[in-house]
Every structure is written in structure tokens, then in C-alpha cells.
Amino acid sequence: MRAFAHLLDRLSLTASRNAKLTLIEDFLRGAADPDRGYALAALTGALSFDAAKPAFIRKAVEARMDAQLFAWSYDYVGDLAETVALVWPARPGANREPELSEVVEALKATSRAEAQKLIEGWLDALDADGRWALLKLMTGGLRVGVSSRLAKQACANLGGVAIGEIEEVWHAIEPPYGDLFAWLEGRSERPSPDAPGRFRPVMLAQAVDEAVDFARLDPADYAAEWKWDGIRVQAVSERGERRLYTRTGDDISATFPDVLEALDFEGALDGELLVMRDGAIASFGDLQQRLNRKTVDAKLMAAHPAGIRAYDLLLDGEEDLRGLPFAERRQRLEAFVGRLSTTRIDLSPLQPFETWEGLANLRAAPPPGDPAIAEGLMLKRWNSVYEPGRPKGPWFKWKRDPHLVDAVLMYAQRGHGKRSSYYSDYTFGVWREDETGDRKLTPVGKAYFGFTDEELKQIDKFVRDNTVERFGPVRSVRADLEFGLVFEVAFEGLQRSTRHKSGVAMRFPRINRIRWDKPSREADALSTLERMLD
Template sequence: MKAFAELLDRLSLTASRNAKLRLIRDHLASVPDPDRGWALAALTGGLTFKEAKANIIRRVVEERVDAELFRMSYDYVGDLAETVALIWPTLHGANREPEVSEVIEALTHAKRGEVYGLIENWLDALDADGRWALLKLVTGALRVGVSARLAWQAAADYGGVDVADIQEVWHGQEPPYVDMLAWLDGKGERPQVEAHGRFRPVMLAHPIDETTEMPRLNPVDFVAEWKWDGIRIQAVAEGDIRRLYSRTGEDISHAFPDVVEAMDFHGVIDGELIVLRDGQMGSFSDLQQRLNRKTVDAKRMAAYPAGIRAYDLLAEGDEDTRPLPFSERRARLEAFVAAIQSPHLDLSPLVQIEGWEELAELRANPPEGDARLAEGFMLKRHDSIYEAGRPKGPWFKWKRDPMLVDAVLMYAQRGHGKRSSFYSDFTFGVWTTDEVGQRVLTPVGKAYFGFTDEELKQLDKFVRNNTTDRFGPVRAVTATPEFGLVLEIAFEGLQRSTRHKSGIAMRFPRINRIRWDKPAGEADELGVLEGILIPTGT
């Protein structure tokens, strides 16, 4: 556990991408199997323990520490693992420290009633750093600034292979990845990747700079597609296996049984998961009714029928079509989708490009129908093969300019990890009129990013100096027409939502500017947002 704890600690303290890569690479080189593989699984989100829940950790702590002291400490620190690591009373002469593999083995097979005792004993045996690492491992909330992609790159660097090779074999392996690591050590063969139902590494696009890059590109070489506002998926149906993957390779089949059942084909489709009613696309707010659910009932499936809008064909039958040019893959995709004839599958239409100016006009003023729900355009070269990762040149994304609104800061909460000492999660609202005709604020969204470290300090100071009330970890701040902090919020779109008091939900809100210069009473009214609403179900 010491090596794992040191790895997490050092990762959390560096913002440098190259430094993080070096730390993970060194860990793979110095730590034996299976612990190094388990560390890789933890960093990539590949570990879950069914019976180990955060509420059990709280119960364990409250048996040893005054409950009110723990609550106040947790409120101040903002991170469960860090709070417990610091507040847990050291028990001298405890048993030896457990290895990472021991912890994982025990939690994997533990019954619910056994988890409490396991965690208690481990906390007794570990020092503060070890306790912190243990609880990060148990909860899965590492928050050390490492994405799965970064961990894959570190593994590729360690083995001297391309990151696409790691992605290609990754989803056919199980933690602790002994065979894969043996291959990277040069002591084994590359793991086989021909298994049916496997995930293929996705191809991603670069944002295009319309002032410097676009003038150098010939529109004749490209085709445009609408960039749909759903989630990127990969539909794999091979042999008797049918799976629906997210863009990162997470199996989400259980949440969309209606889509999986309709995958009556043999091949692999790359596309967008959307709500699809009678051939018409629903809003992202509709799709959210289906996301992040372990199960879904028939009523919800009927109200929000999911489907795939296909835009690429990665395999047809047993043939890998990724080496083919996009124009040929597209022609085969059109025939493939037409042959299936499913209400849960349609084809993403192409937009022929005559010139960049005409496309810019269409991007700014999309026609009625599904195009109003698009985020902009994808630009794809006719001759592009399907390459894993984000190659420069073949594909570009050209998103619409974000919408902007001036809102007033209403509430704040501390962040996690390195932000646990700062108020960094902000709720903001716009003005409306209540039932007695008084001008009041109504919350319309939350933002967690878009500001610099220096601006974060300024926002934190404002919250601390202007707190008016407390609701657990949440702080209400002064927000009246006469005094308040105006935030210019950028967002990608709006949908009507019955889950929010204001009746609307923002898509990807973030702080674009802090308007220290603007009086709170001059922030926008709810009517401004209602005027650009996309009705739910359209």
C-alpha cells in the first residue's frame, strides 16, 4: 500500500502532464504484479466494490470519533478520504499494512456485513497516507488528475508501444492486466484482440480554428455532418454478443436494453445515442432521463425511447472496415442501416460542402427539425481511415459559439481534491417575479470551471466575506438587486426541465467572465432564457 499511496500523493501534487506520465511509468517499472496492475485499474476507473459504500466508512469513523467533530471536519476539508485519514486515531502496535492486492481480493468477495470490520482493521494498520490511499481505492474517487487516456499513454510509454495498441487490447483484458503487462515488459506476446464483443478505440476530432486552419483547407476534400447533442457510443453485435459501449469503453448495455435488443446485425457501428421518437431526435434533457441508471423500467423506456444515429461502420460481419477510406465506409454504412430497418437506428445525414461561408451560415442558422438540436458540424476528409485517438487533420469539430447569459451568484460549496479548501462549485440564478410581484432570483444552473486559479481565490474570498446562511456544506451569499456578484455564464443550449425550479436546464454551463463591474440588478431575466428554450420532446 505504501507504493500506491506515494503514487497517488505525488500525482495529486503535480499539475504537469509529463510528470504524471513519468510517475505512472515508474510505478509500473518498480512495483511487482499484481499490485501495479491493480493501480492501473484504479487510475482508469476499472474497480468497483459492490458492498463498499461511503456510508459504511462514515459509520466506522463515527464509532471512533465524535460524530459532530467528524461532521465539522468533513465540512471544512470537503473530501471524505482526506478527512478520515487525518482524523482517525492512530492505534500503535496494529497489524502489518495490507497490500493493494489483499484489499481488492477481500473487498471483491466480502459480504456487506464484513466490509465494516475490514475497513476498520485496515485503518488501524495504516498511517495517514495509507489511510487516504485506502479510502480513495475503496470509493473509486481518486481525483488525482489522471484520465484513463493519460494512464493508457503512460502504459504505452512504459512498453514502447503506441497508445492505440494499448486501447486495442485494453478492453479484452481483465484487471490486474498480467498478460498485457508481460507484453509491455517484453516477456510475453501481445494479447489477442479478436474476441467477439470487444470495444474498438474511438477516433476523435480536433476543434478547428476558423481563422487560421479553415482557410488552408479545401472544402472539396471534406464532408460535413451535424454534431448531434447526445453521447458517443459504439454498438457491437458479433456472434451471440451484443454490447453498447460509451466512448471510453464503459459497457452501458444494462441501461439501454431496448437499443441492445434492436441490434439485429453482425458488425460494429459508431454513432450517437439519442432519444429517438418516430424518427425525430429528442433533446439532451430527454436523454438524461435514461443516463446513469443501473436499470430502466418499461414506462421510462416508452416515454424516452433511445436509439442510435449512426455515422460510421467499424466492422461489417467479420471484416474490419477501419482501414477503408471514409467515403467507402459511409457507402457501406448506408446500405447496412437500410437493411436493418429498425426504429431504434437511423443514419446521420451528410451535408454537402460548397464553401466554408455557406456552411458557416447554415451552422449559425440551422433549419427546423433535428438540426436545431445539433451543436455544430463535424468535418471529415473523404479519404480518412478510422484511426484511434485524435490524429491531426482528418476530422475536425466546428461547434457553434456558446450562448451567454449574465447571472447572479447565489450559493457556493467547497470542491474536492486540490479544491477542497476553496469554494469552487457555484450555483447561479437570474431574475424573475414571484407571486406577490417582488423581483427575486431563481436558480438556473451550476458551474465548476471556467476560471483561473487566481479568479478562484477571488471567488472564494467573495463567498467567505458575503455568506448570509448555511445549509450543511452549502453557503448562501448576498444576492440582491443592490448587491451581488454577476457571472457571465457560457452554455451550449437550454431544455425545458420539470426537475428544476426555474423550469429550464442548461447544457455545459461554465463561467466565461466574472463581471465585477456589473450591478446585480442588471443581470438577465428568466424571460431571456425562456425565449431560447428548446421544448422537451422536439
């Protein structure tokens, strides 16, 4: 457990992607089985424990110390695991420190009634770093800046193989991945990827550099289609198994049973998951009503019917098409979708163009209808094979330029992980006239990225120095016509929303820059955003 705790601590304090990669690779090379396999499962989100919930942790610590003192400590620190790790009043005579595999296997087998006693014993035996790692493991919220793909890349580096080979077999193996490590270390053959309904690593696009790329590329070599504003999915129906995956391989089948029912074919489609009503695409906000839910009811599915707009075909029957050029895959896709008897899957149409200038005009002024809510355009070379990862040259994404508005900071909340000591989640607003003609701020969005570490420290100090009210972990800062901190906010899109007091909701808002120089009264008005909607 100590080695795993040390790994998480180093990862949480390391900003560099390559440095994180090296830390994980070194750990996997030096740790023993099955501990390293369970550590990999934790980093990739493959572990969950029904018997260990945050409520159990709160109950355990409040049985050892004053509940109000713990509440104050939690409010100050801002992270449950870190707070408990620091304040836990350990009892003498605790057993030895548990191994990581011992913790995982016990939590998988224990009942909820037994979990609290186990947790207390482990917390007594571990030091502060070990307690923090244990609690992060139990709650599943590591928050150490490591994606599932980065952990898989460390495995690939360990074995000197391409990450696509890891992703091909990932859904056919289980923690603690003894067969995976045996292959990577040359002790056995590669695990078979031949699991029905498996995920196939996706091909990604490079962002286009208009000045450089268009000067060297021939438009006749590329097909264009809209970049739809949903989420990338892979729909697989293979030998009786139906699955719906995100582009990172997360299985979201349970959240979209209506889509799963429509997969009445043998093959694997690449496409965009969207809410579609009578063939028309709804806004991303509609799709958000369906995302990140463990269960969905009939009412929600009827109100927000999901479907797939297909743009590539990876498997046709039992034939793997990924080695074919895009032009041929596209012909196969058109025939494949044409044979389907469902309205939940349709075809992403190609957009004819002859010059880059003509395509730029289309991107700037799309025709009415669905393209008006697309994110931009995709460019795909006609002769490109379907290659996992992000190869340079075959595919490009040409997103629309982001919208910009000036907004005033209204509320701030503590972050998580290495940001748990800083106010790093910001709610901002724009000016709105009330019935009497007075200008008041109304919230329009929330952002927690787009600034440097140094800027974070400056904003955090501003929040602490100008707090006017507290609401649990949230602080209200001074924001009026005479005083306030202005953010230039960039966002990808805007839509009407009955859930927000302002009546609008932003798509992917981020802090573009901090306008220390701009008076708060000169920030934008809600009418500016309403004109953008129109």
C-alpha cells in the same frame, strides 16, 4: 500500499497532464506485480467492491469518536476520505501495513459483515496518507485528475507502443494485467484482442480554426454532417455478444437494454446515442434521464426511447473496414443501415455544400427540425481512414458559438479532491419579477469550471466573507439588487425543464469570466433566456 498512496498524493497535487503521465509511468515501471496492475485498475475505474461502501466507513469512524465532532470535521473538510484519514483515532498494536494487492483481493472475497473489521484493522495500520488512499480505493472516487485514457497512455509509453494498441486489447484482459505488462516489457507476445463484442478505439476530431483551416482546405475534399447533441457510442454485435460502449470504452449496455435488443446484426457501428420519438430527436435533457443509471424500468424506456444515429461503420460482418477511406465506409454504412429492420437505428444524413461560406450559413441558420438542437457540424475528409486518437486534418468539429448571459452567484458548495478545501461549485441565478413586481433571483444553472486557480481563491474568499446562511456543505451568499458577484456564463444550449423552478435548463454551463466590475442589478433577466428558447 505506501507506494500507491504516494502516487495518489502526488497526482492530486499535480496540475500538468504531462507531469501526471510521468508519475504514473514511473510507478508502473518501478512497482511489482500484482500491485501495479491493481493500481492501474483503480486509475482506470476497473475496480469496484460491493462489500465496501461509504456507510461502512462512517459507521467505523463513528464507533471510534464522537459522531457530532466527526460531522463538524466532515463539514469543514468537505471530503469523506480526507476527513476520516485525518481524524481516525488509531489503536496501538496494529498489524503491519497491508500491500495494495492484499487489500484488493480481500475486499473482493469478503462479505459485508466482515468488511468493517477489515477496514478498521487497515486504518489502524496505515498513516494518514495511507488511510486516505485506502478509502479512495474502496469508494472508487479517486478524484486525482487522471482519466482512464491517461493511465492507458502511461502503459503505452512504458512499452513504446501506440495507445490504440492498448485500447484494442483492453476489453480482452483483466486486472491485475500480468499479460499486459509481460507484453509491454518484451517478455511475451501481445495479448490477443480477438474477444467477441470488444471495443475498438474511436477516431476523434480537431476543433476547426476558421481563419487558418478554411484558408488552406478545399471544401470539395470534405463531407459535412450535423454534430448531434447526444453521446458518442460504439454499438457492437459480434459472434453472439452485444455491447454498447461510450467513446472512452465504458460499457453502458446494462443502461440501454432497449438499444441492445435492436443490435440484430453482425458488425460494429459508430454513432450518436439519442432519445428518438417517431424518428425525431429529443433534447439532451431527455437523454440525461437515461444516463448514469444502473438499472432502467419499462416505464422509463417507454418515456425516453433511445436509439442510435449512425455515422460510421467499423466492422461489417467479419470484415474490418477501418482501413478503408471514409467515402467507401459511408457507402457501406448506407447499405448496412438500409438492411436493418429496426427503427432504433437510422442514418446521419450528409449536408451538401460547395463553399465554406455556404456551410457557415447553414451552421448559423439550420433548417427547422432535428438540426435546430444539433451542436454544430462535423467535417470528414472523404479519403480519411478510421484512425484511433485525434489525428490532425482528417476530421474537424465546428461547434456553434456558445451563448452568454450574466448571472449572479447565489450558492456555493465545496469541491472534491484537491478542491475539497475550496468553495468551487457555484449555483447562479438571473432576475425574475414576482407577482408584486419585485425583482428576485431564480437559479438557472450550476458550474464548477471555467476559472483559474487564482480566481478560485478569490471566489472562495468572496463566499466566506459574504455567507448569509448554511445548509450542510452549501453556503448561501449575499445576492440582491445592491450587492452580488456577477458571472458571465457560457453554455451550449438551453431547453425547457419542469424540474427547475426557473423552467429552463442549461447545457454545459461554465464560467466564462468573472465580472467583478458589474453591479448585480445589471445581470440578465429570466425573460432573456426565455427569448433564447423561442
